[in-house]
Amino acid sequence: MTTDQRIAGIELGGTKVVCGIANGDGEVLERTSIATRGPEETLGDTRAWLEPRLGNASGLGIASFGPIHVDPASPRYGRIGATPKTAWQGFDLLRALRDWTELPMALDTDVNAAALAEIRWGAARGHQNVVYVTVGTGIGGGIVSNGRPVHGLMHPEIGHMKPRRLPEDDFDGTCPFHGDCFEGLAAGPAIAARWGKPLNELPADHPAFAMEADYLGQLAVNLLLTASPTKLIFGGGVMNCTELLPMIREAAARHLNGYLDLGDLSTGSGELIVTPGLESNAGLLGAVALVIDAS
Amino acid sequence: MTTDQRIAGIELGGTKVVCGIANGDGEVLERTSIATRGPEETLGDTRAWLEPRLGNASGLGIASFGPIHVDPASPRYGRIGATPKTAWQGFDLLRALRDWTELPMALDTDVNAAALAEIRWGAARGHQNVVYVTVGTGIGGGIVSNGRPVHGLMHPEIGHMKPRRLPEDDFDGTCPFHGDCFEGLAAGPAIAARWGKPLNELPADHPAFAMEADYLGQLAVNLLLTASPTKLIFGGGVMNCTELLPMIREAAARHLNGYLDLGDLSTGSGELIVTPGLESNAGLLGAVALVIDAS
Numbered sequence: 001m002t003t004d005q006r007i008a009g010i011e012l013g014g015t016k017v018v019c020g021i022a023n024g025d026g027e028v029l030e031r032t033s034i035a036t037r038g039p040e041e042t043l044g045d046t047r048a049w050l051e052p053r054l055g056n057a058s059g060l061g062i063a064s065f066g067p068i069h070v071d072p073a074s075p076r077y078g079r080i081g082a083t084p085k086t087a088w089q090g091f092d093l094l095r096a097l098r099d100w101t102e103l104p105m106a107l108d109t110d111v112n113a114a115a116l117a118e119i120r121w122g123a124a125r126g127h128q129n130v131v132y133v134t135v136g137t138g139i140g141g142g143i144v145s146n147g148r149p150v151h152g153l154m155h156p157e158i159g160h161m162k163p164r165r166l167p168e169d170d171f172d173g174t175c176p177f178h179g180d181c182f183e184g185l186a187a188g189p190a191i192a193a194r195w196g197k198p199l200n201e202l203p204a205d206h207p208a209f210a211m212e213a214d215y216l217g218q219l220a221v222n223l224l225l226t227a228s229p230t231k232l233i234f235g236g237g238v239m240n241c242t243e244l245l246p247m248i249r250e251a252a253a254r255h256l257n258g259y260l261d262l263g264d265l266s267t268g269s270g271e272l273i274v275t276p277g278l279e280s281n282a283g284l285l286g287a288v289a290l291v292i293d294a295s
Numbered sequence: 296m297t298t299d300q301r302i303a304g305i306e307l308g309g310t311k312v313v314c315g316i317a318n319g320d321g322e323v324l325e326r327t328s329i330a331t332r333g334p335e336e337t338l339g340d341t342r343a344w345l346e347p348r349l350g351n352a353s354g355l356g357i358a359s360f361g362p363i364h365v366d367p368a369s370p371r372y373g374r375i376g377a378t379p380k381t382a383w384q385g386f387d388l389l390r391a392l393r394d395w396t397e398l399p400m401a402l403d404t405d406v407n408a409a410a411l412a413e414i415r416w417g418a419a420r421g422h423q424n425v426v427y428v429t430v431g432t433g434i435g436g437g438i439v440s441n442g443r444p445v446h447g448l449m450h451p452e453i454g455h456m457k458p459r460r461l462p463e464d465d466f467d468g469t470c471p472f473h474g475d476c477f478e479g480l481a482a483g484p485a486i487a488a489r490w491g492k493p494l495n496e497l498p499a500d501h502p503a504f505a506m507e508a509d510y511l512g513q514l515a516v517n518l519l520l521t522a523s524p525t526k527l528i529f530g531g532g533v534m535n536c537t538e539l540l541p542m543i544r545e546a547a548a549r550h551l552n553g554y555l556d557l558g559d560l561s562t563g564s565g566e567l568i569v570t571p572g573l574e575s576n577a578g579l580l581g582a583v584a585l586v587i588d589a590s
Binding site for chain 2: 129148154157218226230256
C-alpha cells in the first residue's frame with residue numbers, strides 16, 4: 001500500500017451516506033455526503049458521484065448499517081437484514097453495487113469497519129482488541145478481537161442489550177423490538193423523546209447527562225466483560241457533547257466496582273475509554289481499511 | 296498430533312482440580328480429581344499425582360479459574376488476579392508449575408480452554424465463533440472469535456454483567472463485587488441461598504427453574520449480541536438439571552423478540568444453544584487443546 005493508491009469507500013448510515021476516495025495511508029482525497037432515503041434514490045445519487053471516480057481505484061469498501069449479512073459463505077451475503085428502516089429490509093446491497101463496477105469489494109458493518117480504521121490510523125493504533133461504539137440515531141458497536149472483526153451468527157448488535165433501569169427513569173424506550181434496550185433508552189431519538197430536546201441543547205447540569213452517562217457506563221461495562229478491549233471508543237453524534245466522556249468513565253468504574261483491577265493495568269480507565277481519532281471519517285476510512293485488509 | 300502423543304493438562308477450578316493425560320485426539324488416558332484448597336496444599340497434591348506422569352508428555356496445559364493474567368507479554372502473566380478466593384489472590388501459578396518441569400506450557404482461563412476443546416472435539420466442531428458458559432459455583436464464560444480465544448485488557452468475565460431483575464425476585468445477590476450480577480443471582484450458591492436448596496433438589500415445577508432460565512436467557516442474549524457465536528454452550532453443575540436447557544432457549548428467544556432473525560438462519564435456536572459435548576472433561580481437554588494450539 002502506498003500514498004499513490006486510490007481506494008473507494010462507502011459508509012452507508014441511517015441518516016447519510018458518506019462516500020469518498022482515500023489513499024493507502026488513510027488520507028481522504030475527496031468525499032461527499034448524501035441523505036439516506038430509500039435504496040433506489042440513495043444509491044442513485046451515490047453512484048452519480050462515485051462512478052466517475054472509480055477509474056483509478058483498486059477496490060471498493062462498504063461499511064453499512066446493520067443488521068447485514070457479512071458472511072461471504074452465506075447465500076444472503078451483502079443483504080440487509082431485519083431493520084426498522086423498512087425500505088431497506090432484505091435489500092441486496094452488494095448485488096446493487098456489482099452493477100456499477102467489477103472492482104474487488106469488501107463489506108462489513110459500519111462499526112466493525114470504524115474499529116479497524118481506528119486501529120490502523122486513529123485512536124487505537126497498535127491495539128488488537130478494540131470496541132467502537134456509536135451513539136447517534138441508534139446505538140451500534142463493532143468489535144475487533146485478535147486484530148479481526150467479530151462475526152458469526154450475525155455480527156455484534158450491542159445496542160440491543162438491556163441496561164439496569166434507573167429508578168427515576170420511567171420512559172418506555174423507543175426500540176420497536178425491545179422497548180427499553182440501550183438503543184431504546186440512550187440513542188439520540190430516545191433523548192429527544194424523553195426530554196423534548198437533543199442533549200446538546202440542554203444545560204450541562206441537566207439530569208439528562210447523568211442518566212445518559214449511567215446507561216453508556218453500563219454498556220461500557222458489558223463490553224469490557226465480554227470483548228475485553230484495550231481501547232473502547234465512543235463516537236457518534238451524541239458524543240459531540242464533550243461533557244459525556246468523563247462521566248461515562250466514572251459511571252463505568254462505579255458499576256465495575258473494582259472488579260477488573262484497572263488501576264493496576266498500563267491502560268487505566270482514562271486511556272481505556274476514549275473518543276474516535278478519525279472523527280467523522282471513521283466510517284469512510286473503515287470502508288477503505290476493509291479493502292486493504294482483504295488485499 | 297497423533298494418538299501416540301501424550302499431553303498433560305490441569306484444570307484448576309474453584310471446587311476441584313482435574314488433572315490428567317490425553318493423547319492428540321482428545322482421548323483422556325488417565326485423570327484424577329483433587330479438592331481445591333489453598334495453593335500450597337492443592338498444588339502439592341496435584342504435583343504428587345502429575346509429576347511421575349510427565350516423563351513422556353510433550354507439554355503441559357493449564358486451564359484456570361479467573362481472573363488470571365493471560366497475556367504472555369504482561370509482567371503478571373500466569374498470576375491470579377482479584378478473586379473472592381483470597382488465598383489465591385496474586386498467586387503466581389505459572390511460576391509454581393515451572394518448578395516442577397521444563398515442559399512447554401500453555402495457559403488460558405478454564406472457560407476459554409473449554410470453548411477450544413468443544414470446537415476441536417465436542418459440541419462445536421467446525422465452528423469458529425463459540426461461547427462456553429459455565430454455571431456452577433460461579434458463572435464464567437470463554438469466547439472464541441475467528442478460531443482464537445478472546446483476550447485483551449483481561450479476558451471475558453461475563454458472569455459480572457447485570458441482568459434485568461425479575462419483579463418477583465428481591466434476593467440481594469451473592470457477588471462480593473456487584474451483588475446482583477448474573478453470578479450473584481444465578482450461580483449455584485445464589486440458588487441455594489435464595490431457595491434453601493440446590494436446583495436439583497427442587498421439583499421441576501418450582502419457580503426457581505423459570506427464574507434461573509430467565510436470567511440465563513438474558514445472559515445468552517447479551518452473548519449473542521456481542522460475540523455473535525454460532526454455538527453457545529451452557530455447561531457447569533447447575534446445567535445438570537436437564538429441564539433448564541429448553542427453558543433457556545425459550546427465554547432467550549423471548550428477550551430477543553425476533554431481532555436476530557434466528558429462524559431464517561441454518562443454525563436455528565435449537566442448534567445454537569446447547570450443552571457441552573465433552574461433559575466433565577471439557578476443562579481438562581481444554582488445557583490439552585491449548586498445548587496443541589500453541590505447538
